[in-house]
Amino acid sequence: MDDEAERRQIQQILELDGEELQVEEVDSLLESSDDDPDATGVASTDDFTFNTQLTSLHSYLGEVNDTHRRSAFWEGGAIVNLPLYYLEGVVLFPEATLPLRVIEPNFVAVVNRAMTQVDAPYTMGVVRVYRDPMDGPIRLAKVGTTAEIRQYRPVEDGSINVVTRGQQRFRLRRCWIDVEGAPFGEVQIIEEDVPFRTPRDACAKLVPLSNLQSQHMLSLNALSHGGRNDENDSEENSEESFENELSQRERRIHQSAIGVGYESDRTDESTSSGDDSKLSESDSHSGSPCPNDPTSIGLSLSGHKKQVGNADMGIGTKSMARKVAGPRSRLSSTVSRAFWPIWVYRMYDSFCLAQKAADMWKQVVGTPSMDGFVNKPDLLSFYIASKIPVSDPTRQELLEIDGISYRLRREIELLERLDCVRCKICKTVIARRSDMLVMSADGPLGAYVNSYGYVHEVMTFREAKGLALRSRPHKEYSWFPGYAWTIINCTACETQMGWLFTATNEKLKPKSFWGIRSCSVTHEM
Incomplete structure (x- = not known):
């Protein structure tokens, strides 16, 4: 952002605070919200005047100096x-913005060290801290994210205001x-990992699994007559030419997938046909969940159930391998030239999953087109994970998932259930997903820090219920320029849920909205 554009936005922020509304209007909004959702005066997306770019400036921190982004990047x-910077109730993802008001002396030392270190300039690690159930000891999450300090300003009272941005995930070894x-x-x-794309013409050039047994019987008949199976020879050549067209990573994935049948052949050579029929009968009533290894393309012969994101392929994989096998003497020569069905690949095709996730995200949030993200599945998976309105333990789970496809699959599952x-x-x-409101250019959920240094991840809604006001409106240190904030509690258990934001300028729409803390909610029953 150039200096002129920033000056214009700062001027807009100052103008928004110029005209105040009567405080009594806040109470009338709250009283009508439970009975008549439309009576709140909350503007629809067609009646929206607030500049969402202002929120992402974090102007409440005051003037901060740009560090010119001299960050470190590691292989x-x-x-x-x-x-290390510890945060409770907050999960930082790559590419997400994290503002901080650093007050505690130990964390002031963390920021100062990050600013001056040579081998990792302007970089620190951010880790979620949590307490075990039943008031157990405080623990650090095993996976965190490096944070690049982009803006920095020491304050006279000894505190530091900084704006950081997530960079790379890491595993915490010791501290x-x-x-x-x-x-x-x-x-x-x-x-x-690299986004996985289904190999070109995966099913067109090679024999499908459903035809393996018939193809093998044809091969045996040809051999019994002393003939040569020219079709198999052509398939072999087709396989070789196809693999030559693949990248090194795609070739590994393909070979891993087709190697499953070969491993089954080697492992089960001594198994009797009677055992096969028993296992087939048993497996016909159960399925094998998806494995954790993306290179296995969703098929596992280990005999153990593995589950990712509660997604079940519904395939008795060991049974399938044995049913397809037929006579084992020459199975490997046939299976090694076969692909799994195209739908199996698409279950882990990062680009197919990215398109589905982007479409679902737009249905939930209603943001503009995300076509740019669809071509970058890794960035899309982190973006959705950092903005999805779920609890912080669930978002920590998303951070710890290795594999773009698996993270996207889990996010799709959450969006379907949300x-x-x-x-x-x-x-x-408290609220429904259809009531979500985007009040920041960063998305419907963002991290903000209050004057006491506490960081809150806040999701915004146009409507909410079951909430009660706990204080009078305050304009100071407002995260949304032109809006006053009022603390709200759950009426049932009196837990602090977040804030009601009301416009202090007649030109602003919506007139009010709700900011709910992610650490105070759950998406589960």
């Missing part, structure tokens, strides 16, 4: 020592406190 698997009291950690950068947002304590319905 996957690299082990580095970084100062300690240095001589200055700053938490430090030895972290290993996670190597992100309907109501409930109070974490009493499970009272």
